[in-house]
Amino acid sequence: MARRPGGTAPATSTPVSSPGDDACESAGPESRLSLLLARHGGVTEAWIREALTASGVTPRHAIVLMHLDGGQLGQRDLGARLSVDPSVLVALLNALEDRDLVRRRRDPADRRRHIVEITEAGAAAVTKLDAAIGRVEDELFADLNPQERDTLHSLLARVRTAHGGACDAAPSTDC
Template identity: 45%
Template sequence: MKSLPVVNQPAHRCGALLDHIARRIRLRSESVLAPLGLRPRHLIALTVLRDGGGSTQQALAGTLEMDGTNVVGLLNDLESEGLIERRRSPKDRRRHVVELTPAGGERLAKAEFALAAVEDEVFAGLDFEQRETLYELLQQVTGVDSATCVEAAREDAAEAAKTGR
């Protein structure tokens, strides 16, 4: 059987390497978050709350793309550690507003510092310019930049709050 000629294709495929790097980062990240009592989903919720200045539970569920019941469990974990605070919304007593506590902000900062060290370890073979180039290439592939990601999360949270999702 004849193979078809490949035109304008790169000599190497990146998928397996990206998967390997993602797995390395994920495993190392989990190992540095565990002593802080955090899991990746906790970190994401804390980051969204910090960047958004708080949220309703429903909006947070929408932003995190999680079922409301699962968000309640996640928030229970964070609240029991004193990392977040839930209170009734003064605008609508049926809703809960979730905010990061000072302790939550401190724990998040420690986690981000630890995760930066993980990236430094995984990408140690690249110099500063190469890492910046990699970041720009990854942004190009995803079609978004970090500011766009944060703004999209805020818009989703605002829309979820309006629609009651």
């Protein structure tokens, strides 16, 4: 991957072949789509971490805040959306609550249920986080036109990333 202007590529990144480089398309790990996706994912994660460093939040914190930016959620519902263990969610929320970015409170209708909501400071942070992530995306996908970006988004949204799950059918059938 090309070095970013004003920054450096992570030390673990390796150059990505150019569109006309047929050597990598037919042999080696680059011929395996999953390995290519993993490498790009690692580079992307490193760049996002770097972009979020100034805000003091991790990518996981940013994802929590972005989910809550759409409105309050029950703590269990939030955990399900994030696909994280409840103990992991509590640790994430504790860190965000310590920084006054989220607030938890008991549901008045069901005292066993906790409601999680973003604070004003959290909403302001989301605006900054979204802009930082947008800059990373603009750089990562600079060689793709808007239609290609939409196609990539659509295809990646269909990639199965959970083992097992509700669908035990063959991969070629719909779940």
